[in-house]
Amino acid sequence: MPASEATRHALLIDLDGVVYQGGHLIEGALEALDWIRTQQVPHLFVTNTTSRPRAALLEKFEELGFSARLDEVMTPVVAANQWLVEHRIRKAALFVPAATQQDFSGIDAVAPEQDVAADAVIVGDLGEAWDFRLLNRAFQFLMQEPQPRLIALGMTRYWRGRNGLQLDVAPFVKALEHAADCEAVVVGKPAPAFFEASLAILGVSASQALMIGDDIVGDVDAAQRCGIRGIQVRTGKFRESDLDGKIKPFALLDSIAGLPAWWERELES
Amino acid sequence: MPASEATRHALLIDLDGVVYQGGHLIEGALEALDWIRTQQVPHLFVTNTTSRPRAALLEKFEELGFSARLDEVMTPVVAANQWLVEHRIRKAALFVPAATQQDFSGIDAVAPEQDVAADAVIVGDLGEAWDFRLLNRAFQFLMQEPQPRLIALGMTRYWRGRNGLQLDVAPFVKALEHAADCEAVVVGKPAPAFFEASLAILGVSASQALMIGDDIVGDVDAAQRCGIRGIQVRTGKFRESDLDGKIKPFALLDSIAGLPAWWERELES
Incomplete structure (x- = not known):
């Protein structure tokens, strides 16, 4: 293998807040993605989005003016399906957006209102669909004996929407963990297994990889705990106070637009 | 001070599950309370109830056939008000049942829908009134800079209602703590400060006091961690499996009805 191959860098790319925000591309994102493709940088879009199936994510990409293949996108649902197969779990109560349910094709899905036993309770970002009754139903499933496993589709705490910061899936998982005295299996960021699976898909080691994201x-931090260098962008949910804590990103960019110049200067010189 | 004064015992009394359950008195509770009064045992009703103001609690007492003064009832709201005064906090966003808001008379109450700064966010058991928007508003207050203090009116995880187990305040506090990266000040059981404030009201030391309750x-356990002897009753949410763990109550009674005889035998002989 030539030296240039051995030192090849790969990139994990967060989507929401990095490539786009709401319905709009981040300025310069398209050019940065074009550069990544032209340079043949091995890359994977690594997102905790569970509000839509992967196929719909690709449609959104197209609308925004770029295209990706299904196997370039890693989501918690992909990881959850792997986990369910490995643990031979077929009966799962789904607390996920209706559109995402189609991605759980290999299981017997139990609806929240069904009063039957479940082997797992899968919780995604339901956003405004959460109310007391729905959260309480997830809790009641978890109080069955034997206790089903609680599966969290990522542990994102919040995101920035049109009406300000919005709770994501993690706070609801924490509520359920505390109420039912259990610990969730996290499939998605920031679980190390999710980053390791992403590296495996790209066939690179942690030291070769960088993760660009808006969530400190x-x-x-999650990537850096796996030995992957983290690039923090100042877009999306970023706030300057994010830099006050103990987490020190390997690099700090105003946005993904600055990635090509930074990459060429810092990694290829 | 005569010896009889120095060794005087005092009693902290839980309400729900000890004195009454739902709308009914526990059998023999009235006679036990009469005995406590006749014997002039210093006592305080210590409850985590935040679903109604203290004045309405007293009305419920009257309906059930006994009476108490306002200053005989210690609730998380009383403790919260003390805490707010001590910390000179006047502006607090209230996420508590409407009926309980009247007990927060000393502060400038901020309503969830108001887009103003708050110095504290107070969270009680809102039950079915919780929905995404309300929880998200509490979160948005907590993301203000500087961050307001999160005050939890007790940390009860769940209770048993007509439709099975129901989430109480604690899971929602845990959701907010995680989302906003903060730690709640817990006013109410099981916080040591709540028991200490109760002892101060009675003017007794921990070693003089006993706590009678249905929650192990x-x-x-919370009382005994403060050096207060705990009396477990077999009424309310008590389950025999509660005794399988590490918590050893100082005494175990079938109900509060057995308290006078036990007290005379064990404490006054």
Whole structure:
């Protein structure tokens, strides 16, 4: 293997807050993605989005003016299906958006209102669909004996929407863990297994990889705990106070637009 | 001070599950309370109830056939008000049942929908009134800079209602703590400060006091961690399996009805 191959760098790319925000591309994101493709940087879009199936994510990409293949996108649902197969679990109560249910094709899905036993309770980002009754139903499933496993589709704490910061899936998982005295299996960021699976898909080691994200905890710190260098962008949910804590990103960019110049200067010189 | 004064015992009394359950008195509770009054045992009703103001609690007492003064009832709201005064906090966002808001008379109450700064966010058991928007508003207050203090009116995990187990305040506090990266100040059981404030009201030391309750964790263990002897009753949410763990109550009674005889035998002989 030539030296240039051995030192090849790979990139894990967060989507929401890095490539786009709401319905709009981040300025310069398209050019940065074009550069990544032209340079043939091995890359994977690594997102905790569970509000839509992967196929719909690709449609959104197209609308925004770039395209990706299904196997370039890693989501918690992909990881959850792997976990369920490995643990031979077929009966799971789904607390996920309706559109995402289609991605759970290999299981017997139990609806929240069904009063039957479940082997797992899968919780995604339901956003405004959460109310007391729905959360209480997830809790009641978890109080069955034997206790089903609680599966969290990522542990993102919040995201920035049009009406300000919005709770994501993690707070609801924490509520359920405390109420039912259990610990969730996290499939998605910031679980190390999720980053390791992403590296395996790319066929690179942690030291070869970089993760670009807007979440100082879920992207940057989580990646760095796996030995992956983290690049923090100042877009999306980023706040300057994110830099006051103990987490030190390997690099700090105003946005993904600055990635090509930074990459060429810092990694290829 | 005569010896009889120095060795005087005082009693902290949980309400729900000890004195009454739902709308009914526990059998023999009235006679036990009469005995406590006749014997002039210093006592305080110590409850985590935040679903109604203290004045309405007293009305419920009257309906059930006994009476108490406002200053005989210690609730998380009383403790919260003390805490707010001590910390000179006047502006607090209230996420508590409407009926309980009247007990927060000394502060400038901020309503969830108001887009103003708050110095504290107070969270009680809102039950079915919780929905995404309300929880998200509490979160948004907590993301203000500087971050307001999160005050939890007790940390009860769940209770048994007509439709099975129901989430109480603690899971929602845990959700907010995780989302906003903060730690709640717990006013109410099982916080030591709540028991210490109760002892101060009675003017007794921990070693003089006993706590009678149905919750092996929130009443008995929490009191005993403060040096207060715990009396477990077999009424309310008590389950025989509660005795299988590490928590050993100082005494175990079938109900509060057995208290006078036990007290005379064990404490006054």
